[in-house]
Amino acid sequence: MPVVTLTADDITPFVEIETTKLAAMIEDVVAMAVSVAPCIADDAFAHDKAARAILRGAVLRWHAADSGAITQQAAGPFSQTIDSTTRKSGLLWPSEIAALQDLCRNATGGDGSAFAVDTLAAPVSVAHADICSIWLAPAAGCSCGAWLAQGSALWERA
Structure with missing residues:
Protein backbone atom coordinates (compact mmCIF):
# COMPACT_ATOMS: atom_id res chain seq x y z
CA MET A 1 0.00 0.00 0.00
CA GLY A 109 18.56 13.80 -0.83
CA GLY A 110 20.11 13.83 -4.31
CA ASP A 111 19.45 16.19 -7.14
CA GLY A 112 19.53 13.42 -9.75
CA SER A 113 21.97 15.27 -11.95
CA ALA A 114 25.16 14.02 -13.54
CA PHE A 115 28.55 14.95 -12.24
CA ALA A 116 32.11 15.01 -13.55
CA VAL A 117 35.44 14.05 -12.04
CA ASP A 118 38.59 15.76 -13.28
CA THR A 119 41.19 13.01 -13.75
CA LEU A 120 44.01 15.33 -14.82
CA ALA A 121 46.13 17.01 -12.22
CA ALA A 122 46.45 20.74 -12.70
CA PRO A 123 49.97 21.58 -13.93
CA VAL A 124 52.13 23.90 -11.91
CA SER A 125 52.73 26.21 -14.86
CA VAL A 126 51.35 26.17 -18.36
CA ALA A 127 53.32 27.51 -21.32
CA HIS A 128 50.85 28.41 -24.02
CA ALA A 129 51.93 28.64 -27.62
CA ASP A 130 52.54 32.15 -28.93
CA ILE A 131 49.63 31.86 -31.34
CA CYS A 132 47.37 30.94 -28.43
CA SER A 133 48.35 34.07 -26.57
CA ILE A 134 47.73 36.23 -29.62
CA TRP A 135 44.43 34.83 -30.84
CA LEU A 136 42.72 33.06 -27.96
CA ALA A 137 43.65 34.81 -24.68
CA PRO A 138 44.91 31.87 -22.59
CA ALA A 139 43.10 32.97 -19.45
CA ALA A 140 39.75 32.85 -21.26
CA GLY A 141 40.21 29.19 -22.23
CA CYS A 142 42.60 28.33 -25.00
CA SER A 143 42.50 25.43 -27.43
CA CYS A 144 46.23 24.72 -27.78
CA GLY A 145 45.97 21.76 -25.40
CA ALA A 146 48.49 23.03 -22.85
CA TRP A 147 46.34 21.82 -19.96
CA LEU A 148 46.10 18.33 -21.43
CA ALA A 149 49.83 18.11 -22.18
CA GLN A 150 50.67 19.16 -18.62
CA GLY A 151 52.74 22.18 -19.57
CA SER A 152 53.18 23.09 -23.22
CA ALA A 153 51.02 22.97 -26.33
CA LEU A 154 50.17 19.53 -27.69
CA TRP A 155 52.00 20.07 -30.98
CA GLU A 156 55.14 21.16 -29.15
CA ARG A 157 55.47 17.87 -27.19
CA ALA A 158 58.20 15.49 -28.31
Missing part, protein backbone atom coordinates in the same frame (compact mmCIF):
# COMPACT_ATOMS: atom_id res chain seq x y z
CA PRO A 2 1.48 3.34 -0.99
CA VAL A 3 2.16 5.83 1.77
CA VAL A 4 0.39 8.48 -0.32
CA THR A 5 -3.30 7.76 -0.02
CA LEU A 6 -6.12 9.64 -1.59
CA THR A 7 -9.63 9.04 -0.30
CA ALA A 8 -13.12 10.18 -1.19
CA ASP A 9 -12.96 12.53 1.81
CA ASP A 10 -10.10 14.38 0.08
CA ILE A 11 -12.23 15.00 -3.03
CA THR A 12 -15.83 15.50 -1.80
CA PRO A 13 -15.29 18.97 -0.29
CA PHE A 14 -14.61 20.21 -3.82
CA VAL A 15 -17.05 18.27 -5.99
CA GLU A 16 -19.67 15.52 -5.75
CA ILE A 17 -18.72 12.42 -7.73
CA GLU A 18 -20.55 9.10 -7.71
CA THR A 19 -18.81 6.79 -5.23
CA THR A 20 -17.91 3.95 -7.60
CA LYS A 21 -16.59 6.35 -10.24
CA LEU A 22 -14.57 8.26 -7.63
CA ALA A 23 -13.02 5.05 -6.28
CA ALA A 24 -11.94 4.05 -9.81
CA MET A 25 -10.53 7.52 -10.50
CA ILE A 26 -8.53 7.50 -7.26
CA GLU A 27 -7.20 4.00 -7.97
CA ASP A 28 -6.12 5.05 -11.47
CA VAL A 29 -4.42 8.29 -10.47
CA VAL A 30 -2.50 6.66 -7.60
CA ALA A 31 -1.38 3.81 -9.89
CA MET A 32 -0.17 6.26 -12.54
CA ALA A 33 1.62 8.36 -9.91
CA VAL A 34 3.43 5.31 -8.52
CA SER A 35 4.49 4.35 -12.05
CA VAL A 36 6.17 7.73 -12.67
CA ALA A 37 7.39 8.39 -9.11
CA PRO A 38 7.89 5.04 -7.35
CA CYS A 39 9.21 6.65 -4.16
CA ILE A 40 5.69 7.67 -3.12
CA ALA A 41 5.04 3.99 -2.39
CA ASP A 42 7.89 3.88 0.17
CA ASP A 43 7.03 3.89 3.85
CA ALA A 44 9.76 6.47 4.49
CA PHE A 45 8.36 8.99 1.97
CA ALA A 46 8.16 12.32 3.80
CA HIS A 47 6.16 14.48 1.37
CA ASP A 48 2.85 12.63 1.42
CA LYS A 49 0.71 15.76 1.84
CA ALA A 50 2.33 17.49 -1.14
CA ALA A 51 1.91 14.40 -3.31
CA ARG A 52 -1.73 14.06 -2.20
CA ALA A 53 -2.35 17.68 -3.25
CA ILE A 54 -0.93 16.96 -6.71
CA LEU A 55 -3.08 13.84 -7.08
CA ARG A 56 -6.19 15.65 -5.81
CA GLY A 57 -5.69 18.31 -8.47
CA ALA A 58 -5.37 15.63 -11.15
CA VAL A 59 -8.62 13.94 -10.08
CA LEU A 60 -10.50 17.23 -9.96
CA ARG A 61 -9.20 18.23 -13.39
CA TRP A 62 -10.10 14.80 -14.77
CA HIS A 63 -13.63 15.13 -13.39
CA ALA A 64 -14.02 18.59 -14.93
CA ALA A 65 -12.78 17.45 -18.36
CA ASP A 66 -15.36 17.70 -21.13
CA SER A 67 -17.74 19.68 -18.92
CA GLY A 68 -17.79 22.67 -21.27
CA ALA A 69 -20.21 23.31 -24.08
CA ILE A 70 -20.14 23.25 -27.84
CA THR A 71 -22.15 26.05 -29.39
CA GLN A 72 -22.81 27.08 -32.96
CA GLN A 73 -23.44 30.59 -34.13
CA ALA A 74 -24.77 31.48 -37.55
CA ALA A 75 -25.29 34.77 -39.35
CA GLY A 76 -26.47 34.48 -42.92
CA PRO A 77 -24.19 32.16 -44.90
CA PHE A 78 -21.50 32.29 -42.19
CA SER A 79 -21.35 30.06 -39.16
CA GLN A 80 -18.85 29.12 -36.48
CA THR A 81 -18.55 26.41 -33.87
CA ILE A 82 -17.20 27.28 -30.45
CA ASP A 83 -15.84 24.40 -28.38
CA SER A 84 -15.26 25.38 -24.75
CA THR A 85 -14.67 21.87 -23.47
CA THR A 86 -11.38 20.88 -21.90
CA ARG A 87 -9.94 17.66 -23.20
CA LYS A 88 -8.25 15.02 -21.09
CA SER A 89 -4.98 14.33 -22.88
CA GLY A 90 -3.43 12.28 -20.11
CA LEU A 91 -4.23 11.45 -16.53
CA LEU A 92 -1.20 13.29 -15.16
CA TRP A 93 0.10 16.42 -16.82
CA PRO A 94 3.85 16.68 -17.47
CA SER A 95 4.06 19.39 -14.80
CA GLU A 96 2.44 17.06 -12.26
CA ILE A 97 4.79 14.22 -13.21
CA ALA A 98 7.77 16.56 -12.81
CA ALA A 99 6.48 17.74 -9.43
CA LEU A 100 6.08 14.15 -8.18
CA GLN A 101 9.54 13.24 -9.43
CA ASP A 102 10.97 16.35 -7.73
CA LEU A 103 9.40 15.17 -4.48
CA CYS A 104 11.18 11.84 -4.97
CA ARG A 105 14.50 13.59 -5.60
CA ASN A 106 14.02 15.65 -2.45
CA ALA A 107 13.15 12.51 -0.49
CA THR A 108 16.38 10.76 -1.48
Whole structure:
Protein backbone atom coordinates (compact mmCIF):
# COMPACT_ATOMS: atom_id res chain seq x y z
CA MET A 1 0.00 0.00 0.00
CA PRO A 2 1.48 3.34 -0.99
CA VAL A 3 2.16 5.83 1.77
CA VAL A 4 0.39 8.48 -0.32
CA THR A 5 -3.30 7.76 -0.02
CA LEU A 6 -6.12 9.64 -1.59
CA THR A 7 -9.63 9.04 -0.30
CA ALA A 8 -13.12 10.18 -1.19
CA ASP A 9 -12.96 12.53 1.81
CA ASP A 10 -10.10 14.38 0.08
CA ILE A 11 -12.23 15.00 -3.03
CA THR A 12 -15.83 15.50 -1.80
CA PRO A 13 -15.29 18.97 -0.29
CA PHE A 14 -14.61 20.21 -3.82
CA VAL A 15 -17.05 18.27 -5.99
CA GLU A 16 -19.67 15.52 -5.75
CA ILE A 17 -18.72 12.42 -7.73
CA GLU A 18 -20.55 9.10 -7.71
CA THR A 19 -18.81 6.79 -5.23
CA THR A 20 -17.91 3.95 -7.60
CA LYS A 21 -16.59 6.35 -10.24
CA LEU A 22 -14.57 8.26 -7.63
CA ALA A 23 -13.02 5.05 -6.28
CA ALA A 24 -11.94 4.05 -9.81
CA MET A 25 -10.53 7.52 -10.50
CA ILE A 26 -8.53 7.50 -7.26
CA GLU A 27 -7.20 4.00 -7.97
CA ASP A 28 -6.12 5.05 -11.47
CA VAL A 29 -4.42 8.29 -10.47
CA VAL A 30 -2.50 6.66 -7.60
CA ALA A 31 -1.38 3.81 -9.89
CA MET A 32 -0.17 6.26 -12.54
CA ALA A 33 1.62 8.36 -9.91
CA VAL A 34 3.43 5.31 -8.52
CA SER A 35 4.49 4.35 -12.05
CA VAL A 36 6.17 7.73 -12.67
CA ALA A 37 7.39 8.39 -9.11
CA PRO A 38 7.89 5.04 -7.35
CA CYS A 39 9.21 6.65 -4.16
CA ILE A 40 5.69 7.67 -3.12
CA ALA A 41 5.04 3.99 -2.39
CA ASP A 42 7.89 3.88 0.17
CA ASP A 43 7.03 3.89 3.85
CA ALA A 44 9.76 6.47 4.49
CA PHE A 45 8.36 8.99 1.97
CA ALA A 46 8.16 12.32 3.80
CA HIS A 47 6.16 14.48 1.37
CA ASP A 48 2.85 12.63 1.42
CA LYS A 49 0.71 15.76 1.84
CA ALA A 50 2.33 17.49 -1.14
CA ALA A 51 1.91 14.40 -3.31
CA ARG A 52 -1.73 14.06 -2.20
CA ALA A 53 -2.35 17.68 -3.25
CA ILE A 54 -0.93 16.96 -6.71
CA LEU A 55 -3.08 13.84 -7.08
CA ARG A 56 -6.19 15.65 -5.81
CA GLY A 57 -5.69 18.31 -8.47
CA ALA A 58 -5.37 15.63 -11.15
CA VAL A 59 -8.62 13.94 -10.08
CA LEU A 60 -10.50 17.23 -9.96
CA ARG A 61 -9.20 18.23 -13.39
CA TRP A 62 -10.10 14.80 -14.77
CA HIS A 63 -13.63 15.13 -13.39
CA ALA A 64 -14.02 18.59 -14.93
CA ALA A 65 -12.78 17.45 -18.36
CA ASP A 66 -15.36 17.70 -21.13
CA SER A 67 -17.74 19.68 -18.92
CA GLY A 68 -17.79 22.67 -21.27
CA ALA A 69 -20.21 23.31 -24.08
CA ILE A 70 -20.14 23.25 -27.84
CA THR A 71 -22.15 26.05 -29.39
CA GLN A 72 -22.81 27.08 -32.96
CA GLN A 73 -23.44 30.59 -34.13
CA ALA A 74 -24.77 31.48 -37.55
CA ALA A 75 -25.29 34.77 -39.35
CA GLY A 76 -26.47 34.48 -42.92
CA PRO A 77 -24.19 32.16 -44.90
CA PHE A 78 -21.50 32.29 -42.19
CA SER A 79 -21.35 30.06 -39.16
CA GLN A 80 -18.85 29.12 -36.48
CA THR A 81 -18.55 26.41 -33.87
CA ILE A 82 -17.20 27.28 -30.45
CA ASP A 83 -15.84 24.40 -28.38
CA SER A 84 -15.26 25.38 -24.75
CA THR A 85 -14.67 21.87 -23.47
CA THR A 86 -11.38 20.88 -21.90
CA ARG A 87 -9.94 17.66 -23.20
CA LYS A 88 -8.25 15.02 -21.09
CA SER A 89 -4.98 14.33 -22.88
CA GLY A 90 -3.43 12.28 -20.11
CA LEU A 91 -4.23 11.45 -16.53
CA LEU A 92 -1.20 13.29 -15.16
CA TRP A 93 0.10 16.42 -16.82
CA PRO A 94 3.85 16.68 -17.47
CA SER A 95 4.06 19.39 -14.80
CA GLU A 96 2.44 17.06 -12.26
CA ILE A 97 4.79 14.22 -13.21
CA ALA A 98 7.77 16.56 -12.81
CA ALA A 99 6.48 17.74 -9.43
CA LEU A 100 6.08 14.15 -8.18
CA GLN A 101 9.54 13.24 -9.43
CA ASP A 102 10.97 16.35 -7.73
CA LEU A 103 9.40 15.17 -4.48
CA CYS A 104 11.18 11.84 -4.97
CA ARG A 105 14.50 13.59 -5.60
CA ASN A 106 14.02 15.65 -2.45
CA ALA A 107 13.15 12.51 -0.49
CA THR A 108 16.38 10.76 -1.48
CA GLY A 109 18.56 13.80 -0.83
CA GLY A 110 20.11 13.83 -4.31
CA ASP A 111 19.45 16.19 -7.14
CA GLY A 112 19.53 13.42 -9.75
CA SER A 113 21.97 15.27 -11.95
CA ALA A 114 25.16 14.02 -13.54
CA PHE A 115 28.55 14.95 -12.24
CA ALA A 116 32.11 15.01 -13.55
CA VAL A 117 35.44 14.05 -12.04
CA ASP A 118 38.59 15.76 -13.28
CA THR A 119 41.19 13.01 -13.75
CA LEU A 120 44.01 15.33 -14.82
CA ALA A 121 46.13 17.01 -12.22
CA ALA A 122 46.45 20.74 -12.70
CA PRO A 123 49.97 21.58 -13.93
CA VAL A 124 52.13 23.90 -11.91
CA SER A 125 52.73 26.21 -14.86
CA VAL A 126 51.35 26.17 -18.36
CA ALA A 127 53.32 27.51 -21.32
CA HIS A 128 50.85 28.41 -24.02
CA ALA A 129 51.93 28.64 -27.62
CA ASP A 130 52.54 32.15 -28.93
CA ILE A 131 49.63 31.86 -31.34
CA CYS A 132 47.37 30.94 -28.43
CA SER A 133 48.35 34.07 -26.57
CA ILE A 134 47.73 36.23 -29.62
CA TRP A 135 44.43 34.83 -30.84
CA LEU A 136 42.72 33.06 -27.96
CA ALA A 137 43.65 34.81 -24.68
CA PRO A 138 44.91 31.87 -22.59
CA ALA A 139 43.10 32.97 -19.45
CA ALA A 140 39.75 32.85 -21.26
CA GLY A 141 40.21 29.19 -22.23
CA CYS A 142 42.60 28.33 -25.00
CA SER A 143 42.50 25.43 -27.43
CA CYS A 144 46.23 24.72 -27.78
CA GLY A 145 45.97 21.76 -25.40
CA ALA A 146 48.49 23.03 -22.85
CA TRP A 147 46.34 21.82 -19.96
CA LEU A 148 46.10 18.33 -21.43
CA ALA A 149 49.83 18.11 -22.18
CA GLN A 150 50.67 19.16 -18.62
CA GLY A 151 52.74 22.18 -19.57
CA SER A 152 53.18 23.09 -23.22
CA ALA A 153 51.02 22.97 -26.33
CA LEU A 154 50.17 19.53 -27.69
CA TRP A 155 52.00 20.07 -30.98
CA GLU A 156 55.14 21.16 -29.15
CA ARG A 157 55.47 17.87 -27.19
CA ALA A 158 58.20 15.49 -28.31
